[in-house]
Amino acid sequence: xxxxxxxxxxxxxxxxxxxxxRSLLLEPVAVLVSDLLELEAALENFSKRMLGIVITPGDSIxxxxxxxxxxxxxxxxxxxxxxxxxxxxxxxxxxxxxxxNQYARTADRRTERVTRELDMTRLxxxxxxxxxxxxxxxxxxxKTELKLLNENLxxxxxxxxxxxxxxxxxxxxxLDSLKQAQIxxxxxxxxxxxxxxxxxxxxxxxxxxxxxLTIATSLSHESRQIKSRQIEERLRRSELKSFLNTTEExxxxxxxxxxxxxxxxxxxxxxxxDQVNEDRRRFRLKDLVSDVSLxxxxxxxxxxxxxxxxxxxSIEMDSYPDAISQILTTFVSNALTHAFAxxxxxxxxxxxxxxxxxxxxxxxxxxxxxxxxxxxxHVFKPFFTxxxxxxxxxxxxxxxxxxxxxxxxxxxKFSSEIGLGTCFQLTLPRFAPTQKARLRIADRSxxxxx
Amino acid sequence: MRAKSVCTTIAxxxxxxxxxxxxxxxxxxxxxxxxxxxxxxxxxxxxxxxxDGLNDPSVRVIGTxxxxxxxxxxxxxxxxxxxxxxxDGQVAWHVESGGKVDIDPEGAVRCALAKLSSKLExxxxxxxxxxxxxxxxASRIETVIxxxxxxxxxxxxxxxxxxxxVRGFSIADRRLLRDSVVILAADGPEPFQIHLGNxxxxxxxxxxxxxxxxxxxxCIDGADAASFIEQATGKPILRSDQGIALSIxxxxxxxEKRLRAVxxxxxxxxxxxxxxxxxxxxxxxxxxxxxxEDLEAGARAVAMQAAASGFQPAAALVVSCAGRKWLxxxxxQCEAEAVSGVFGRKVPLAGFSSFGEIAPLPRNGGGYTxxxxxxxxxxxLFIGT
Numbered sequence: 001x002x003x004x005x006x007x008x009x010x011x012x013x014x015x016x017x018x019x020x021x022r023s024l025l026l027e028p029v030a031v032l033v034s035d036l037l038e039l040e041a042a043l044e045n046f047s048k049r050m051l052g053i054v055i056t057p058g059d060s061i062x063x064x065x066x067x068x069x070x071x072x073x074x075x076x077x078x079x080x081x082x083x084x085x086x087x088x089x090x091x092x093x094x095x096x097x098x099x100x101n102q103y104a105r106t107a108d109r110r111t112e113r114v115t116r117e118l119d120m121t122r123l124x125x126x127x128x129x130x131x132x133x134x135x136x137x138x139x140x141x142x143k144t145e146l147k148l149l150n151e152n153l154x155x156x157x158x159x160x161x162x163x164x165x166x167x168x169x170x171x172x173x174x175l176d177s178l179k180q181a182q183i184x185x186x187x188x189x190x191x192x193x194x195x196x197x198x199x200x201x202x203x204x205x206x207x208x209x210x211x212x213l214t215i216a217t218s219l220s221h222e223s224r225q226i227k228s229r230q231i232e233e234r235l236r237r238s239e240l241k242s243f244l245n246t247t248e249e250x251x252x253x254x255x256x257x258x259x260x261x262x263x264x265x266x267x268x269x270x271x272x273x274d275q276v277n278e279d280r281r282r283f284r285l286k287d288l289v290s291d292v293s294l295x296x297x298x299x300x301x302x303x304x305x306x307x308x309x310x311x312x313x314s315i316e317m318d319s320y321p322d323a324i325s326q327i328l329t330t331f332v333s334n335a336l337t338h339a340f341a342x343x344x345x346x347x348x349x350x351x352x353x354x355x356x357x358x359x360x361x362x363x364x365x366x367x368x369x370x371x372x373x374x375x376x377x378h379v380f381k382p383f384f385t386x387x388x389x390x391x392x393x394x395x396x397x398x399x400x401x402x403x404x405x406x407x408x409x410x411x412x413k414f415s416s417e418i419g420l421g422t423c424f425q426l427t428l429p430r431f432a433p434t435q436k437a438r439l440r441i442a443d444r445s446x447x448x449x450x
Numbered sequence: 451m452r453a454k455s456v457c458t459t460i461a462x463x464x465x466x467x468x469x470x471x472x473x474x475x476x477x478x479x480x481x482x483x484x485x486x487x488x489x490x491x492x493x494x495x496x497x498x499x500x501x502d503g504l505n506d507p508s509v510r511v512i513g514t515x516x517x518x519x520x521x522x523x524x525x526x527x528x529x530x531x532x533x534x535x536x537x538d539g540q541v542a543w544h545v546e547s548g549g550k551v552d553i554d555p556e557g558a559v560r561c562a563l564a565k566l567s568s569k570l571e572x573x574x575x576x577x578x579x580x581x582x583x584x585x586x587x588a589s590r591i592e593t594v595i596x597x598x599x600x601x602x603x604x605x606x607x608x609x610x611x612x613x614x615x616v617r618g619f620s621i622a623d624r625r626l627l628r629d630s631v632v633i634l635a636a637d638g639p640e641p642f643q644i645h646l647g648n649x650x651x652x653x654x655x656x657x658x659x660x661x662x663x664x665x666x667x668x669c670i671d672g673a674d675a676a677s678f679i680e681q682a683t684g685k686p687i688l689r690s691d692q693g694i695a696l697s698i699x700x701x702x703x704x705x706e707k708r709l710r711a712v713x714x715x716x717x718x719x720x721x722x723x724x725x726x727x728x729x730x731x732x733x734x735x736x737x738x739x740x741x742x743e744d745l746e747a748g749a750r751a752v753a754m755q756a757a758a759s760g761f762q763p764a765a766a767l768v769v770s771c772a773g774r775k776w777l778x779x780x781x782x783q784c785e786a787e788a789v790s791g792v793f794g795r796k797v798p799l800a801g802f803s804s805f806g807e808i809a810p811l812p813r814n815g816g817g818y819t820x821x822x823x824x825x826x827x828x829x830x831l832f833i834g835t
Contacts, residue, residue: 022502025465026472049462105461109489109528113611117690124688131686 001088005032007057011077013084019043028052028069028094030087032080036072047072051098052091055083069094069101204264204383208257215254219247279322280432285315285362289350292328303336305346312352315360319432323403324362330396331364331424337387339368339422358429359410365423371416379414409433451640451835452477452536453765455798457521459529463490464499470532471503478506479534481543481634483579483767484513485520485802486530488616493626496530501624509534510543512634513621514581516802517609517772518782523790525775525782525803527611533765533800535833541576541638544569547622551583551631555590558582562633563599575635577642579767579831580605581620582631584805587664589710589728591631592823595808602644603633603821604831606769606804607726612776618805641834643763644818645756646809648709648771648827649748650738654682656699659735664728665713667696670735674721679712682737687712687723692776693740695826696725700734705811709738711773711825726806726825740826742777746784749828753788756832763793763832768801770828775803785828 004023005014014032017023019042024031029052033039039046039054047066054066058074066072071090075083226243229235289311300307317324332348340346346368353361371379378384380401385394404412410428456473460466474482482504490496501507513532521531535543546569548561559580566575578599582591584607595603608618620632636642657671657678670678676687679694687694695711713724729735756763766789775782789797807827810818 020502021464021498022468025462025499026468102460106459106528109461109487113527116612120689124690128686128688 001091002027002029003032003084003087004029006038007032007034011080013081024050028091028098030055030083030091032056051094053087053094055080069097201264205261208261208264211257212254212261215250215257219250219254222246280318280320282316282318283321284313285317285324285352285360286311286313288321288324289328292325292332293350295325296329296332299333299336303340303346304344305336305340305348307332308347308349310349310351315352315430317360317428317430317432319428319430320403320407323407324428327400327403327426328364330400334396335364335366335368335422338371339366341369343368355427358431360428360430362426362428363423365421367421370418370420371422372418376416404428406438407432409438451540451764451833452479452538453533453798453833454479455522455531455533455765455800457519457524457526457529457531457800459526461489461528463492463496464502466490466530467496467499468503469499470530471500471505473503474532474534475504475506477534477536479504479509479536480539480541481510481512481535481545483533483535483800484511484530484621485516485532485800486513487517487519487526487528488515488611488618489528490530497624497626500532510545510634511621511623512545512579512581512632514606514608514632514802514804515610515618515620516804517612518775518803520768520770520786520799520801520803522796522799523783523786525786531800533767533798535765537638537640541636541640542569544575544635544637545622545632546635547620547625547627547630547632549627549630551586551591552629555582555586555588555631556594558586558631559591559594559633560598562631563594566633566635570635570637573637574601575637576640577601577636577831578603578605579634579636580631580808582607583620583627583629584608584610584618584726585629586631587728588726588806588808588823589665589730592727592808592821595821597820599821602642602810602818603808604644604767604769604829605633605808606802606829607806607808609772609803609805612772641761643756643759643761643832643834644809644812644829645752645832646807646811646824646827646829647748647752648740648824649744650695650697650709650740650826651744652697652736652738654678654737656734656736659729659731659733662729662731665725666722667710667725667729668720668722675723676721679723679737683739692773693745693826695738695740696729696735697738698729698733698735700732705813706819706822707811708822709825709827710735711771727823740774740777742779742781745774745778745828746781749785749788750791752828752830753792756789756830757792761832762835763789763797764835765833766797766799766801767831767833768799768829769804769807769809769831770801771807771824771826772803772805773826774828789830 003014004017004019005011006017006019007014008016010016011032019031019033019038021043023029024039024043024046029050031039031052032055034056036054036056039050043049047070051069054070054072056072056074057077059076060074061076061079062074064072073083222243226235226240229239289309293307293309296307328350335346335348346366348364348366351363351365353363355361375386379397382398383394384398401412404410404426408428409432410426412424412426414422414424416422454474454477456470458466458469460469482500484500486496500511501509518525518527519529519531544566546562546565548558551558578601580595580603582588582605586607588607608620610616610618617628620627620630622632659667659670660672661668667675669675673681680686683694691712695709698708698710710725710727710729713726768785770785774785778784786799789799807824807829808821809824809827809829809831810821812818
């Protein structure tokens with residue numbers, strides 16, 4: 001609490017001070033001056049800026065409010081001690097009022113700021129509302145459009161469904177027609193195969209039986225002539241001897257032709273695969289392969305080619321050993337006939353591989369010439385042979401194929417590469433299917449085909 | 451080092467400054483860091499009051515306006531604060547300025563640095579403290595202090611009261627300067643530490659700036675800037691938005707990272723946005739957002755990091771983004787309280803809410819990165835005993 005004065009000597013309670021802007025504005029102050037001009041000289045526009053009480057000596061007591069927190073008191077010089085007692089409380093009130101005033105001005109600034117922020121928020125709100133309205137409007141339009149599209153979609157789906165049903169019906173009819181055509185084609189194919197088979201059989205039997213018939217006819221004629229000569233008792237011993245010699249030669253030829261026909265028929269019978277006649281039994285595959293090798297050994301000995309066995313001794317089968325023997329014999333025979341033409345050495349390998357829990361793979365491979373590409377697709381066809389007229393019937397692989405599929409319940413495939421050799425691979429079950437099972441499979445295949 | 455910080459909310463400029471100066475005169479300061487809001491309408495009165503209060507015309511003054519002012523335990527939207535320092539002659543404080551920072555940021559900074567250089571007589575100062583007009587493209591200021599100044603530069607861009615009506619200014623001794631940069635050099639063995647943080651979270655996908663002109667960002671990844679940001683944040687850009695920034699993913703070295711906050715305004719009709727700091731075409735950016743709770747935790751973490759270093763500060767200067775203050779609202783006090791809280795005593799502190807922050811980043815292994823310009827960042831400069 002400051003009590004300043006420019007009056008000399010300073011009255012009791014007042015501090016002498018050279019007035020300045022600093023001294024007048026530092027805080028609320030009581031200033032005793034002889035004239036207000038002293039204050040104006042120290043602080044321009046002092047009445048509006050300073051806070052406190054200005055006291056000037058005068059003849060009478062007077063109180064004038066210069067500004068909201070500045071008062072001018074005029075009092076007699078001998079009353080200044082009274083002022084000294086009143087002023088502290090007064091200045092405290094002015095300081096409190098100033099504090100409240102500053103606080104209010106600060107609050108005003110804050111209010112301005114908050115108002116500005118609220119304005120900003122209001123603008124944001126309005127803009128957001130506007131954007132939301134547009135969005136809602138867009139969404140409603142989209143919803144309406146979607147509804148329309150849905151309605152159109154339903155009718156389009158109905159129309160399309162009807163169209164599809166019609167097309168489906170046509171397709172169904174077409175499919176039936178195709179199935180019928182397929183059945184007819186299968187039948188035609190079967191007939192064609194049968195015709196070819198019959199033609200082949202006729203062709204193969206024609207020569208030996210024709211020869212036999214010619215010989216038999218000739219023998220019959222000769223015997224009738226001998227008999228006539230004998231009845232007429234004109235048969236000479238030399239003639240009888242000649243007849244008997246001729247008969248011996250002719251019957252030998254007749255027998256060869258009939259044996260050839262019988263062999264062919266026997267071979268041909270394999271196609272029927274009358275399983276009842278097949279000898280099914282349990283056997284060790286290694287033994288079977290060894291028997292085949294042994295049986296072929298006389299033939300092999302006459303060639304520079306060798307047959308190697310790489311067969312797992314542990315493999316046992318419950319199947320048709322005769323069929324497997326015949327198949328392997330066919331492979332060996334074919335290889336000797338075709339694979340090594342023009343070669344001074346060759347190798348054949350019969351090998352077994354693991355075919356899983358219930359099966360095995362039996363392969364026959366040679367390192368011969370391989371099969372020409374234009375022949376490959378025909379090798380399993382009946383009566384197909386490249387050694388026609390050289391004792392080959394063209395049924396060996398055909399029979400092998402049918403026996404693997406229909407009797408042994410397996411698959412046969414082969415690969416061949418020119419100059420590198422040919423390999424046949426049989427995938428066989430260790431336990432061949434029973435006759436009943438084969439019939440079931442055959443029925444199912446027929447049903448699928450139908 | 452003797453230090454004292456003071457603040458006032460007295461509305462009268464002379465009386466406000468007089469109270470500051472009078473209070474600081476107790477330590478006979480050599481330098482005063484002065485921060486004030488833009489409400490004081492008579493600068494001559496203010497500076498008269500300050501020096502009348504200090505009662506020493508040789509005191510160096512550097513200062514600026516801010517959207518708010520910080521003092522040891524409070525942050526205020528109005529008034530002024532100051533930090534006085536006295537090193538008993540151990541440190542010489544030089545204050546210089548450069549003009550026309552708006553059109554030639556690089557030139558203004560180089561001009562001030564050149565003037566200081568003659569005062570420093572070839573010595574490198576411990577650090578520089580810098581304030582600048584916020585209309586300048588701070589990214590161009592950054593290029594000078596980043597590439598040409600080998601000692602830390604700490605500071606920020608002058609803020610206004612977020613009204614976009616009044617304009618902030620800088621203070622160099624008795625001069626009020628607009629369109630200028632003011633730099634103080636602490637010439638002497640002055641221990642200090644810099645800590646800073648910004649708690650931003652990346653959102654959306656990165657994009658490449660297709661079209662930008664200085665602080666105006668037009669297109670990113672083929673979309674207008676506003677649409678790109680709205681897609682990343684999942685909300686429209688509003689006038690009242692704060693805390694949305696772009697993290698510049700390309701061009702940073704080592705531990706450096708840069709942010710560009712979106713200025714508080716609406717997007718223009720073509721979707722362009724103003725940034726606090728320039729951005730270049732071809733830079734890869736990603737939108738990031740800030741949450742108030744993250745900022746609060748981040749500020750505490752920054753202060754705790756400082757306390758954990760064992761450094762005992764005689765005083766602290768705060769430069770904190772005005773956007774943080776907007777987001778934190780009343781919780782902004784945490785940024786002032788954090789320092790005293792972690793050091794367990796009242797640390798003389800003053801600072802301001804800036805429109806862009808300047809500081810190097812502390813490296814993990816010690817030392818600092820190059821000087822960088824930041825946004826949405828809380829910078830603490832601790833001055834040692």
